Amino acid sequence: MRIVVADCSVDYAGRLSAHLPRATRVLMLKADGSILVHSDGGSYKPLNWMSPPCALSPVELETEQLEAGVVEAWQVTHQKTADKLIVSLFEILHDSSHELGVDPGLIKDGVEAHLQELLAEQIELLGDGHTLVRREYMTAIGPVDILAKDPAGASVAIEIKRRGEIDGVEQLTRYLELMNRDPVLAPVQGVFAAQEIKPQARTLAEDRGIRCVVLDYDAMRGMEDLNTLF
Template sequence: MRLVVARCTVDYEGRLAAHLAEAVRLIMVKSDGCVAIHADGGAYKPLNWMNAPNTLLDEGERWVVSNPKGERLTIDLLEILADELHEFGPDPGLEKDGVEAHLQALLAEHPDTIAAGLTLVRREFPTDIGPVDLLCRDADGTAVAVEVKRRGEIDGVEQLTRYLDRLERDPLLRGIRGIFVAQIIKPQARVLAESRGIGWVEVDYDALRGIESDELRLF
């Protein structure tokens, strides 16, 4: 990784046009060629960047980074304050725990925490516009499509509505109803769900994990 601290101006031409007036910034060039310009504040997101694959043309006081899509990042270096190269070696990468996929897996194991009597038919049940998170049956044998989100917002209700629309056309699933499940469901999403006859349930992730670990303890 090459780290350059320099007074510079930057121009990006591509999906939009953007300009950075003169200031001191960090220019990070990673070993895969991607370039990021950071200010000393704000978020983790750089002011400007160029992902790999690209080609960096180093003309000394001007760098031009361009990629096959026709995007171009031009960096004019007015004063270089530091320029260092570091060897990093490989990175094992990030291990995550607690994202939507995990919540979905927990719910698939314990569908009755969504609604009493619910049993799982299949996870990621396919439709022609994408897979439904959980397809279940309730105690009466009625099909139930479940959409799982970490945070329940209006988009999720729209998504479930589209799935229900498709699934209703399948004779085996006729009469299907929907349940929107999330750790927190925003008021607007609740209202929209209710107005469409879709149920909604807030689930407690930590409680689900608790059930899981209790069961593991039995073995």
């Protein structure tokens, strides 16, 4: 990994053409030949970049560029798509290289899939007498996370999110609308289950007669451990 801080301008030609006027930026050159051009703001997306597989090579400077004050120029070319990125450096303020090694990678946990798995195992969290029909119950417009039955035998459709927001309520509403047209299933009660439910989402859900259930992930995982243990 080579890190260069420099006064530079960048030109990209590929799926679109783009230009970055002269300014001070951070250039991250990774071991696989890829390059990221970052400014001191924005989010994780670089201003400009080239993804691997690609190769960096120095560019012979023309008189015009030398006169404009260009000290050095790089050309980064994508192996397959022929996308091209040209970095013109006017002044290098910092330049260092670092041996990083291979990264062990990110371990994700607590995603929606795991919550769904846990709630399916502990369906009684919705209330005594609830029973699981099945996970990923298929409908014409997509799978409902969990289909269950309440103690009276009525259908319950459950939408699970890590964080409950409006679009989750909309999604569940679409499922309910469809399922309530099916005489075998109707009437179907909706349950919006999440670790955290935003006030706006709760209001919308309750206004539509959808029950909101806040899930305690740690407690549910604890229960699972107990179940696995015995």
